[in-house]
Amino acid sequence: MTQRYRHKLKQLATIILLMLSSNVIADERVLIFAAASLSNALTEVGNTFKADPIANPTKINPVFSFASSSTLARQVAQGAPAQIYLSANQTWMDYLVEQKAVAADSRVTLLRNSLVLIAPNTSPVTNIVLTKHWNITQAVGESRIAVGDPDHVPAGRYAKQALESLxxxxxxxxxxxRANNVRGALVLVERGESPFGIVYATDAQIAKKVKTVATFPASSHKAIEYPLVMVDSKATAATTSFYQYLQSDAAQAIFVKYGFKVLSI
Known part of the structure; x- marks a missing residue:
């Protein structure tokens, strides 16, 4: 056996040992189903994680699918290959736990949000007092108020609760x-197709073409909470790694930057 051949064998053995000693397959993908309102913040969290050699030494690749929490929850219940689910309310997480479609013992509440009334930047309206005396019909005229569909979308459900309370x-x-998700409602106001919209404060914060004209009292609706869960009770090391990173100080700093309130876990 030549010295060169021995050297190649040694190199191969080293590579195999490194692979065997690692709990994560390099470049392994983790699929996260998440509420549409998290699109910007989670995209940055994912990019930061991928670029961090300490948090992600094996180059795990988080991939996101954003939509209404209800749509995603139904897909998870039907066996969609999501590995992590992050909802915009507790109701759809309760549904998945009842369906035994997720690893219930991994469920944690990660974030909170608030609900606001927005208008296009070009609107002459600067402030709305949210009481039963607000004449919505006159304010809206021939148009509509943009909201996530209250029958399916968490933001729409919170909007209905708030409007009922007031x-x-x-x-x-x-x-x-009625939009398919909260970002759809935001777009209608951005385009000037609706004079008002009810969205999360975090959506209003990232939008350049809208302004907040009122904030709904926290007491007017259920707490807007974002529960997190791993789907498989036997999650891969890659899934567990990103699940834990979402709860890290680094990730929470990004969430705060986008206007979310983080909770102690």
Whole structure:
């Protein structure tokens, strides 16, 4: 056996030992299903994680699928290959736990948000007092208020709760433009197709073409919470690694930058 051949064998053995000693396959993909309102923040969290050699030495690749929490929850329940699910409310997480479609013992509440009323930047309206005396019909005119569909979308459900609490639901109900998710409602206001929209404060913060004209009292709706869970009870090391990173100080600093409130876990 030549010295060169021995050297190659030694190199091969070293590579095999490194692979065997690692709990994670290099470049392994982790698929995360997440609420649409998390798109910007989670994309940055994912990019930061990928670029961090200490947090991600084996080059795990987080891949995101963003949509309404309800749509994603149904897909998970039907066996979609998500490895992590992050919802915009507790209701759809409860649904998946009841369906035994996720690893319930990994469930944690990661973030909180608030609900606001927005208008296009070009609107003359600067402030709305949210009481039962607000004349929505007059304010909206021939148009509609953009919201996530209250029958399916968490942001829409919070909007309905808030409007009911304030005595405005019956007036507002026939005037709603129901979007498939909260970002869809935001787009309608950005384009000027709706004079008002009800979205999360974090959505209003990232949008350059809208302004916040009112904030709904926290007491007018259920707490806007974002629960996190791993789907498989026998999660891979890669899945567990990114799940833990989402709860890290580095990730939470990014969430705070985008206007979310982080919770102690």
């Amino acid at each position: 005595g405005l639901w019956q007036q507002a109900m026939p005037l709603l433009a």
